[in-house]
Amino acid sequence: MIAGCIARVLACTLVTSALLACSSNTPAPAQTTGIVPKPSLAKAWQGQLLIGAAVDEKNIKTQGTLIAEQFNSVVAENAMKPMATEPREGEFHFEAADAIVHFAQSHDMAIRGHTLLWHLHTPDWMWQGTNGQPADRNLVLARLKRHIETEVGRYKGQVYVWDVVNEIIDEKQPDCLRDDKWHQVVGPDYVDYAFRYAHAADPAARLFINEYSTEAPAKQRCLIRVVQGLLQRGVPVNGIGHQMHISVFYPTVAAIDETLTAFARLGLENQITELDMSLYRWKDNHLYDTRENLLALQARRYGEIMRMIHNHPDVTAVTWWGVTDAGTWLNQDAPSDHRDQPLLFDAQGQPKGAFWAVFAAARR
Template sequence: MHSRLYGVGLTITICILAACSGPAVSPPVAASAIPTPSLAKAWQGQLLIGAAVDEKNIKSQGELIANQFSSVVAENAMKPMATEPREGEFHFEAADAIVRFAQSHDMAIRGHTLLWHLHTPDWMWQGRNGQPADRNLVLARLKRHIETEVGHYKGQVYVWDVVNEIIDEKQADCLRNDKWHQVVGPDYVDEAFRYAHAADPAARLFINEYSTTEPAKQRCLIRVVQGLQARGVPINGIGHQMHISVFYPRVEEIDQTLTAFARLGLENQITEIDMSLYKWKDNRLYDTRENLLALQARRYGDIMRMIHNHPDVTAVTWWGVTDASTWLNQDAPADHHDQPLLFDAQGQPKGAFWAVFNAARR
């Protein structure tokens, strides 16, 4: 109170001396000019803090990304459709730009993804003379694709999501009944890991999956992983996507999930985290945005503090940088504006940012 009165008196005095001909004090510093402490530095030595990026945002938000994150993953630029759109025609330009950006800022690089039932070009399934491709042809193409891409980034990408979203708990063998399974058979998973390991023996190799906290899905994923381990397939870890909500899953469920895979001797990474203000496929807000954003901050803080109990977790990666470009708004109604990330649409830190920052060990 005394300092405020002193400030008022000082302002009056300055005004008199200057004949009130101009502003008595300097204008306040704009919020955007106030330095924001770095998440990457706060969590240094504890976790890699990552973000999914593309060619556009490393140009428009490069300073923010380099300051706040210690790891990046290409949102789409390393997927098969992007890197080999036509058979034998490889394009790494977009991914290379991301790798150069990361290397220039001493950031780790995740590779995402070598095999997926989506973003796979049609030529993979086309055989000779208009016939469907057979098992041997598809495996030969997969081998060449993985050898070429992993080889291109050998020693630069430290971890690969070798296979993405392969689990279907409704199937007898727990694997998605997609073209990979239909044409090659269930051992396509084994072969993909072996091809990747041969191309870069030092790279860490992961299965990346969503909804790993759901009991049936989790049991199936454990079953598949144990089969890989029993067959001597080189697998190092599980990527848990964690596209979650302010309403679910419970932190205890995430804790249990990480523990279950750590018991298998595997590394855990949270690879695509964002936290919606909505329930899945439900356009209703169940509270005010202010209250939901406060809940989001508390939940992010609780999750990150829980992770301190998991030395098996080596990285947490947000699926995007700011709320302006989240994938959750791509097909959403105009009034269904989601805000799932740590920075708002203007690139300013939200309550969620501060919760994650404060959860780091000091």
Template sequence: MRIHVVMMAAAGLGLSAMPALAQATLKDAFKNRLLVGVAVRPHQFTGANATQAALIANQFNSITPENVMKWDALQPRENEFHFEQADRYVDFGTRNGMFTIGHTLVWHSQVPGWLFKDAAGNPVDRETLLARMKKHIQTVVGRYKGRVKGWDVVNEALEEDGTLRQSPWLKIIGEDYLAKAFQFAHEADPAAQLYYNDYGIEGGKKRDGAIALLKKLKAAGVPVTGVGIQDHVSLTWPPATMLDETITAFGQAGLKVMITELDVDVLPARGHNTSADVSRNEAADPALNPYTNGLPANVQEALARRYAELFAVYLKHPGVVTRVTLWGLCDGESWLNDWPIRGRTSHPLLFDRACKPKPAFQALVAPRR
């Protein structure tokens, strides 16, 4: 990676004149600076789509599973673990020498109905839920000890105002459920990196809440390696200065920073909302889906400048920002096609619907000229 090229791109200089870089790779462009990862789906890591599998192996040196390691996929019924897909995911990462991530151990969403209830359908007590958490975490982390290098241990535990989310985990166990989750994961694999992961923590009260929470956990000796800033962003939010300040603040708190779910939404929205809560569901409106026939050249250029701007910020923090993961490989498979409005045609990633590199990709891998 040549930082001056990124800064040129961020300033809007000559993206259309950049050469087609068919042989350039993201992992080589950022070698010795950042791991560059991608969220993957079963048809990619099983080889069902050999073209996409080859593209992932060629371009990236880290992977994260979109869904196959979430609780409802791994343990849909109590004490009944389904590891086939997760095993194949980890095998893919191992074969290709990738830094393999586990996502995610404790979350309020995508959990099976039995988790928080007893046989009569009533909420379980603290001791029962702690035992279930411990068994799940230690079974899963223990199975992949030494192969999965980092875990999103707790996901999205904060409300928009920076207070703890009123999830069943908090209501049944109490605030120490976070510390317990990290403890159980560390016991299962003491060498694994352990992360807290969240959206919307690039600024404001939620960022302040995340910093306070993580400082408190670290002061108590909880083995937190770092924080995952999801970075589901738009063309204008967060401003580069805000993101820079946030990474600085987390670094000063003694935390590594991972950009864990990066995508850039180019579609118009109803007002300003930084929430990436999966439960959001808005009504369709053709005015909010303007690029059904492809992305216009001026928007392609804006997207390229935005990606260049973001990576320029990440590179300002060597040793703090250690990994950037794109949340999806190609535009056609992005979750933003169905969130927060179903059926839209979204264009948030580095590869288009045919999995061909976009100008944004070229802005990141362009060599020194």
């Protein structure tokens, strides 16, 4: 069934019709009994988008009912990253990832794979050669190939899309690639190799570059330049993952719209992969209005973004980076009196105004 759902989403051509009006005062149910509202977001958006959430092995146990009823796609927040799956060379750990895959399959949900290569989650052994010498290019590529073959091969036919590389763009560099160890040891073609290894391991999987701030003009130009080069070399890139860790203050809906259009023109699929909307400005713990007003603004902004997505048949999935406000990564280092509330469900798992705005934006 889920294969059919994915096929419908990937093949979906949105018809033009009047957009359903939505505002921050969209009425919520009169009662708040802890019962998950029906129909769910996944059902409301069925046939248009996959609606996803980042999960871990803990919240699929504590919030499994909520996740299964509201979403039809999941991504492992950390369990599929290299340091989690191969912390020591040749020593693979898939227990947490397997639990998430089993949960998804038991609830007929699609599975995103995140991520095969990320400079912040590359274990140190990748760079260590013999006799205390640094690993050379050939050794690093051989290790990368084995890692990707093992992980992608394990979930072949189960994970429908992989974030092959994550956060590789640096608009300040001449070639637009981050000057990290991957770039320094292997060279810029490490990106080509990562995609080719992933494609060989599962030819049917969709392969993505995942990146943040794709709406920023300089970064967007660099990402387009890198992607065009990959496509010209015949590298199997299928789409762009736009992280979208945004705020109630920025970016504009128009900027997001223009970004999606720019990559759709390249013939690429777009997915929003790590969506949350902070009540704060970046690295600023000051609230610029009352929480009530900011949450109303958040709901309105979520509704505007989701209505805009109706104009983009190239967008096949929207994934929130978390399930409830209680588990958002944005509160990991936040002072106790500056807790953020960026998701659709509050800390108790109750639907917020943002939920109702996203729900109302669906064509049902």
